[in-house]
Amino acid sequence: MERRVSECDVQAVDLGKVDIVHDEKAQDITAITSAFANLTRGQAIRKFWRLYGTILLTSVGAMYAGYAASVIGSIIANEGFIRQFATVTDSETGARVLASTHVSLWQAINFVAQIFIQMIAPITADRFGRKFNMWALTIFLTASIIFSIVAKTWEVILVSRISSGMAGGLLGSSIMIYMSETAMPQFRGALLASFSLFFAVGQLFLAVGLKILEDTAPLRFRNIFYSEFVLFGLWLIPMVYLPESPVWYALHDRPDDAKKALRRLVGNVDGYDVDHEYDVIKYEADESTRLQLQSGNTEWRAFFTKTNMKRTIISTLPFTMQNFVGAPLFFNYATYFFSLAQLDDPFLGNLIIQLVLVAGIISSFYLVDKTGRRTLVLIGGAFMSLLCFIVGGLGFLTPNAATGSALVALSSIWAFTYAISVAPIGWISLVELSSPLFRAKTTALASIIQSASGVLFNYTVPLMLSNQNAGWGQKIGLFFGGISVVYMIPVFFMFPETKGRTYQELDELFERHVKAWNFAKTETSHQRSVDARLGHSI
Structure with missing residues (x-):
């Protein structure tokens, strides 16, 4: 019979060693x-609560x-921005528009x-720490703001986007890894989801700012860029306060620094x-390292094994x-x-979409x-x-007030569905499915794959939408509907359930080649270890 264990029960558990028992279906307890x-x-x-709140503070970087x-993707419909950077004339209206x-x-x-920096990011994250990459992210984001403010030609905006992309490429190997390594398994999913929430809040603030700008001073578009410094100031607070990841210290045999953190x-x-x-942290890190290096005599050779490549793809x-x-x-x-x-x-x-x-995401x-994730x-x-x-x-209908309202309504429903599924879980799985030893490398390679599709x-998409090129308009929805159906096939067969699992358990499940649909119901040696220490079944 199931029994929920109280905090008092847990604190009363003897921290001494327990006898190791064996099971034919799994590793030792x-x-x-x-x-x-x-x-x-x-x-x-x-x-x-302090650990939870501190890690939550890290999400300000996502905002x-x-x-x-x-x-840039949102301001391109602003009148002032168009006047400044328009280079072509619309064939239908005769107005100057963005190319x-x-x-x-x-x-x-x-x-x-992003792809370029993601090739370097795991090396710096492993060698210099997660905080090093967080500071690099801050520098690149700030540079992108400055370039946007001084830009007078479309080429300078391009430079700003390069700097912003550098920052985006560091998100996974800095903030996300930090959050995943410092959070307890019980609330890791919720905290990693907070990254998506704060990212969306940042987009919401942008949408509010653009709406106010449109209604008050549409030609003063640079005000949107100036406002980014407010978020920069907020982000500096956790950057100064946060210690380095204890897991990173453990991987580098720095116990005193890890305990201080x-x-x-x-x-x-x-x-x-x-x-x-x-x-516990050191044991899990060492066990993961031992397990991963079994299949290769160097760290990089072990990384490029079939199991780790599968984990990266998943x-x-x-x-x-x-x-x-x-x-x-x-x-x-x-827009x-x-x-x-x-x-x-x-x-x-x-x-409206950003509010939804x-x-x-909440x-x-x-x-x-x-x-569960799956x-x-x-x-x-x-x-x-x-x-x-x-x-x-809707693209086959004549545009009018009714079709416009329907488009916003459908987009809002889509946004809500996105918010409770791939928005948070996309970021969660990026860091949750990797082993401690290869977390930076796995996150970087997985991010490169995502960024390649992003390119x-x-x-x-603009070429498919615009009448300067394909002119599909709303019919582009048929394209995304078709490719998303095809994409669901590998997701069904490969993406597992990971809620509540420790990283040690995930290592074990992957090494045992458990099917994706069986992850949730498969017992691990960690579970039996907890049972043995508590002296009853959970």
């Missing part, structure tokens, strides 16, 4: 586990990045820059033995899925899309750890595919 391994999510958050990454090729280049070059992150928690909890599935289900259309080019669809106020439409997105805090990705992906087909169908979609 581990001799060391956290004294708080069996807390529920609610118990863990209440007891480790800064979300604003900066989306600003669709320039719009495509601004977005595509961003992802090209743990004390700053956790604070004074009754029953918390920093020496024992460091031993970790990028939900993240790359964002591009296939229509994110470049509904987010990166929302452009709505203006071409002859919506009366494209900035209002974008603002934030509401959905809901995902509960859903990702309760419903279920949300599969159901959400299928529903977004359907919505894309319906949006594409393709973000360059071609």
Whole structure:
């Protein structure tokens, strides 16, 4: 019979070694586990509120990045921006407009820059630390703001997008890895989902700013760039306060620094033995290293094994899925899309979508750890595919007030579905499915795969939308509907359920080649270890 364990039960557990037992279906029971391994999510958050809040503070960087990454894609429908950077004349209206090729280049070059920096990021993250990459991210984002402010030609905007792309390429190997390594398994999913929330909040602030700009002073478009310094100031607070990741210290055999970092992150928690909890971190890091190096005599050779390559591909599935289900259309080019669809106020439409997105991501805090990652990705992906087909169908109707309202409504439903599925889980899986030893490398390679698809979609979407080129307009929804259905096939067969699992458990499940649909119901040696220490079945 199941029994929920209280905090008192856990604190009463003897931290001494337990007998190691064997099982034909799994590895030996581990001799060391956290004294708080069996807390529920609610118990863990209440007891480790300081740890939870500190890691949550890290998400401010996502808000800064979300604003900066989306600003060019959203401001391209602004009158003042168009006047400054227009280089061609619309064949139908005779008005000066932005060249669709320039719009495509601004977005595509961003992802090209991401790919470049992602090749370097794992090396710096492993050698110099996660905080090193976080500082590099800050520098590149700030540089992108400055270039945008001084730009008078489209080429300087291109340079700004390169700098922004450099920053975007560092997100996975800095903030996301840091959050995944410092969070407890019980609330890791919710905290990693907070990254998506703050990223969306940054986009929401941008949408609000653009709407205010449109209604008050549409020609003073540079005010949007100046406002980014507010987020820069907020981001400096956690940057100064946060210690380096204790896991990184453990991987580099720096126990004193790791324990100091743990004390700053956790604070004074009754029953918390920093020496024992460091031993748990060190044990998991060493076991993961031993397990991964079994298949290669060097770290890089071990990384390029079949199992690790499979983990890399799986970790990028939900993240790359964002591009296939229509994110470049509904987010990166929302105002452009709505203006071409002859919506009366494209900035209002974008603002509505961003509000829905934030509401959905708040809901995902509960859903990702309760419903699970795999279920949300599969159901959400299928529903977004359907919505894309319906949006594409609207393209065959004559644009009017009714079709405009329908487009905003469908886009909002799509945004909510996206917010509770691939928006948070894309970032979660990026860092959750990698082993501690290869986390920076796996995250970087998985991000490169996503960025490569980003180059393709973000360059071609404006060309498909604009009457300067293909002129598909809303019919582009049929394209995204079709490719997202095809993409769901590998997702179904490869993407596993990871909620509540420790990284040690995930290492074991992958080494045992457990099928994706069996991850949730497969017992691990870690679970049996906890059972043995508590003296009952969970």
